[in-house]
Amino acid sequence: MFDRLRTKLNAFRDTVVGKIKEKDKEEAVERGREAKPVLKGKPAPATGIRETLKEKGKALLERETILDDKDLDKPLEELEIALLESDVALSVAEEIISGVKKELVGGRKKWRENTEGLVKEAIRNALLNVFAAGGTLDFDEFVAKSEKPVNIVFVGVNGTGKTTSIAKVAKKLLDAGYSIAIASADTYRAGATEQIEIHASKLGIKVIKHQYGADPAAVVYDAMNYARANGKDVVLADTAGRMHTSVDLMEQLKKICRVTKPDLVIFVDEAVAGNDAVERAKKFDETVGIDAGILTKVDVDAKGGTAISIAHSTSKPILFLGLGQEYDDLEKFDPEWLVDRLLGES
DSSP states (O other), rough: OOOOHHHHHHHHHHHHHHHHHHHHHHHHHHHHHSSSSTTTTTOOHHHHHHHHHHHHHHHHHHHHEEOOOOHHHHHHHHHHHHEEEEEHOHHHHHHHHHHHHHHTTTOEEESSSSSHHHHHHHHHHHHHHHHHHTTTOOOHHHHHHSSSEEEEEEEETSSSSHHHHHHHHHHHOOOOOOEEEEEEESSSTHHHHHHHHHHHHHHHHEOOOTTOOOOHHHHHHHHHHHHHTTTTTTEEEEEEETTOOOOOHHHHHHHHHHHHSSSSEEEEEEEGGHHHHHHHHHHHHHHHHHHHEEETTTTTTOOOOHHHHHHHHHHEEEEEEEEEESTTEEOOOOHHHHHHHHHOOO
């Protein structure tokens, strides 16, 4: 997965490594020139030149290469285009570029130092700094420490794998020893309750449902009451898929959150949605206040930029990545895990 972005990051690394090697050769020649003896009586150079040569000479004596802006202008421009083509939002791409530039420009590189490693580390640090904007949330720890029953509401648009993600989270919680109830709060889409009931039946979970067209907030409210009465640890609420541009439907989501006061609101979208997912995440966050995200379909030719952009643009963490259709195909999200794969380290 993320093959496209990995290829482009590696291309940038190779270009910069080439630039550094060219710089090494140029400064090796310069070192040879400056090593020549100066004849007595030769006029001293101008102060500006003297200071420049002094700085260069210091670096040469210490066997170092100094990178400057012009060495990286073109490679950084190409990297920014590559990031944008990989669904990284413009503001996020600019921050990554700034981070890489800050680490490389003006830095000193020992001549025997691993050039490729230096460039890769600069890219790695820039990406990790972007992910840091999203913060962190340990889902397992959150559930363990929260008062029971924990009310977790899932939001997102239709067709992104929200219902399947709920089933995967349910399986994860069951494996950890928790008891679960599911609230079928998607009361407007034909077949929605039947879909979640199929998953629940396979996992042995009780589904709380109302009739078609009922108030979604009432379903979640009743599910919480059921959980309290029956000693259930967690309620997972499946809401109707709402387009972020639908004011009426978004108002219904606000009512669910106002009436049932969820402990966690999780936004679900697909990794292949690109910047559309970023815009949707921001709109859902503005409307109901999401706490975290799940990215689905990561195994389906995802470019990689969506995960980076959502984490940064919403300042909310990503909890899991969906990697397939099986209940166990849910990978805990770890920024270092993703960055290592983007850089081909694992």
